[in-house]
Amino acid sequence: MLLAVSTQTSIGLFVLFLSLVIAVVFGLVNLRQGRAEVGSEIELAPNRKPYLPDAELEGRKLDRTLSIGLLGLFILGIGLPLYWLQEPSRQEGAEERIREEFIQRGEHMFAPTAEGGYNCAFCHGPDGGGGSTPYTITDAEGRFVKEVQWKGPALNTIFLRYSREEIRYVLEYGRLATPMPAWGTKGGGPLTEQQLQNLIDYIGTFQITKEESQQQVAEELPKAMDERDATCVSARTDAAKAGMTEEELASFDASTVDTDSCPLAWDSEGEALFNLGYNDGFAGGAYSCGRCHTPGWSYGEKGEDGSGAMGPNLGGVLTQFPGDVLGVTQMTDFVCTGSTNGARYGQYGQGSGRMPGFCVVPAVEAADGEVGVVAHDVGTAEDGGMYTQEQVQQIVEYVRSLAR
Ligand code: HEC
Ligand code: HEC
Numbered sequence: 001m002l003l004a005v006s007t008q009t010s011i012g013l014f015v016l017f018l019s020l021v022i023a024v025v026f027g028l029v030n031l032r033q034g035r036a037e038v039g040s041e042i043e044l045a046p047n048r049k050p051y052l053p054d055a056e057l058e059g060r061k062l063d064r065t066l067s068i069g070l071l072g073l074f075i076l077g078i079g080l081p082l083y084w085l086q087e088p089s090r091q092e093g094a095e096e097r098i099r100e101e102f103i104q105r106g107e108h109m110f111a112p113t114a115e116g117g118y119n120c121a122f123c124h125g126p127d128g129g130g131g132s133t134p135y136t137i138t139d140a141e142g143r144f145v146k147e148v149q150w151k152g153p154a155l156n157t158i159f160l161r162y163s164r165e166e167i168r169y170v171l172e173y174g175r176l177a178t179p180m181p182a183w184g185t186k187g188g189g190p191l192t193e194q195q196l197q198n199l200i201d202y203i204g205t206f207q208i209t210k211e212e213s214q215q216q217v218a219e220e221l222p223k224a225m226d227e228r229d230a231t232c233v234s235a236r237t238d239a240a241k242a243g244m245t246e247e248e249l250a251s252f253d254a255s256t257v258d259t260d261s262c263p264l265a266w267d268s269e270g271e272a273l274f275n276l277g278y279n280d281g282f283a284g285g286a287y288s289c290g291r292c293h294t295p296g297w298s299y300g301e302k303g304e305d306g307s308g309a310m311g312p313n314l315g316g317v318l319t320q321f322p323g324d325v326l327g328v329t330q331m332t333d334f335v336c337t338g339s340t341n342g343a344r345y346g347q348y349g350q351g352s353g354r355m356p357g358f359c360v361v362p363a364v365e366a367a368d369g370e371v372g373v374v375a376h377d378v379g380t381a382e383d384g385g386m387y388t389q390e391q392v393q394q395i396v397e398y399v400r401s402l403a404r
Contacts (some may be wrong), residue, residue: 005095008086051247074187099201099372106202109195118191120199123152123179128206128283128305130154130277135179148181148299153291154283160385161209161338161356164200164364164373169341169353170198175310178298180311198368210361210379213386217273220282225264227279228299232262270398273391274305287386289395306402311355318403328400331395336360336381359385360394 036177052061111117112126125131135150158167169190172184183189184196191199208216240257241249265271265279276287278297290297292311294304306314321331330346336359361379381389 002233008090012059025096038104095372102201102372104202105195106198106200109191109199110202118183120155124150124155125284128155128158130201130281130286132284133179137299148301151277151281151285151291151298152179153286155203155286156206156208157213157283157286159204159364159384160210160213160361161358161395163353163362166341166353166356166368167200167203168196171199180312197367201372204374210383210385214384214388216283217276217287217387217391220276221269223270223280224266224276224282225269225271227265228259229265230279231261233257235363236262262392268394268398269391270394270396270401271305273387273395274398275302278302287358289399306399314399315403317399320349322347328393328396331396331400332389333381335392335396336385336389338362357385358387359389360396361385 025347039252051057052314087285106303109118111129112121113119121128123131123133131152132149133152135148137145137148139145168184170180172182172189173187173284173370174180174182174189181189183191183199185192235253236259237257241252266275273287274289275297277283277285278288278290278300285291288297290302290305292309292315293306294302295307295309297301297309308314317331321327321334323330334345334349335357336357339345339349339353339355341351341353343351345351360381361383363378364373364376366370366373366375379385384391387395
């Protein structure tokens with residue numbers, strides 16, 4: 001790594017080596033030329049020796065000395081500006097090197113426990129594409145309630161919904177009453193601010209684009225619209241299993257159960273998008289609203305849509321965003337951009353920054369002291385984010401129909 005750093009370093013090392021060689025040779029030659037004392041001081045003292053005659057001194061010798069001086073001047077006059085010209089790219093190179101090192105450190109922390117990491121990859125998927133994790137739900141006194149399988153949202157779209165600062169907040173404090181632990185020292189976790197930045201930098205390297213995200217939704221939505229009601233499906237499956245022997249159960253294939261007569265899981269695209277990934281775990285539920293606004297959503301036992309969990313109950317949206325036309329527009333804007341910590345929204349809302357933005361890609365900017373962050377401006381609703389603006393509006397219509 002150190003040797004491959006840059007050609008500049010290697011040239012520097014070479015020049016250093018060359019100077020050392022010259023110094024040693026010079027010393028040796030001097031030692032050899034020093035003559036032993038053999039006679040009187042008058043004979044030997046170099047300052048008593050007759051020197052070159054004027055004609056020679058002021059001729060070739062002078063020319064040579066002046067030429068050497070001129071050459072030195074050239075080296076200074078051209079070499080220094082050249083070095084100065086290189087300076088910006090040298091600094092850029094240094095920044096790039098720091099960035100690469102940060103990303104490598106982040107990658108190491110993201111890895112599974114077996115590889116010495118902090119296991120983000122286990123709960124959020126090896127490539128951050130979403131996963132799930134066993135989790136023990138306890139009551140307020142810490143008593144066992146039940147064992148569930150909790151969805152871990154995909155992180156390969158996290159920059160499409162959150163700013164760096166908001167991502168940092170989740171990492172710092174974790175999510176209370178979910179499997180997501182606090183990682184930062186402020187939240188009681190093991191990682192320093194620098195390590196959190198390294199993680200965020202690494203997560204930034206595997207993001208998909210908004211176009212890719214919208215493409216994935218376009219492929220997933222028709223599948224979701226074909227899904228059958230989960231309660232009916234599990235009842236049919238249980239009925240089919242009833243009375244089977246051990247061997248039959250072992251080779252049982254759930255897809256052979258006839259569920260076509262079960263009602264469809266979702267009545268509208270808005271409802272399907274609100275719950276995207278609920279049945280098949282698509283992107284670990286990252287696109288859904290239910291994972292934050294519906295109790296039990298993340299472990300497949302969802303209550304009434306929008307009845308409130310980490311995010312508030314959505315029953316009040318008609319007073320939060322009033323008006324049949326204006327309300328839809330303002331609510332769509334809010335869901336598109338998400339909330340900002342400390343900023344007001346709607347009629348009486350106060351944002352915490354935890355509500356993600358679904359169709360406007362947040363700006364990227366470096367926080368105080370962050371090095372090597374590639375900044376970009378906030379996106380537009382027309383270009384969309386994880387969802388298109390139309391899809392967010394479909395969701396908004398669905399949520400408003402619940403509140404009516
Ligand atoms: C034990 C499992 C687990 C581990 C380990 C874990 N997470 Fe999480 N993480 C979760 C779950 C589950 C959620 C969603 C919580 C919820 O339902 O609100 C989450 C949420 C998040 C979020 C917010 C995503 C969003 O859109 O709401 C980020 C960012 C995140 N995790 C990053 C990390 C990073 C980085 C690491 C490694 C240092 C990590 N997580 C380790 C389970 C885990
Ligand atoms: C990661 C969790 C999370 C997800 C996912 C999420 N929200 Fe939210 N939402 C919140 C939080 C938290 C708030 C409260 C505002 C705040 O704290 O900034 C909120 C607030 C809201 C509000 C304002 C409610 C009110 O009356 O004040 C609406 C509307 C809303 N969310 C809709 C949605 C929709 C629609 C989706 C899906 C497209 C969604 N949310 C996905 C966490 C989430």
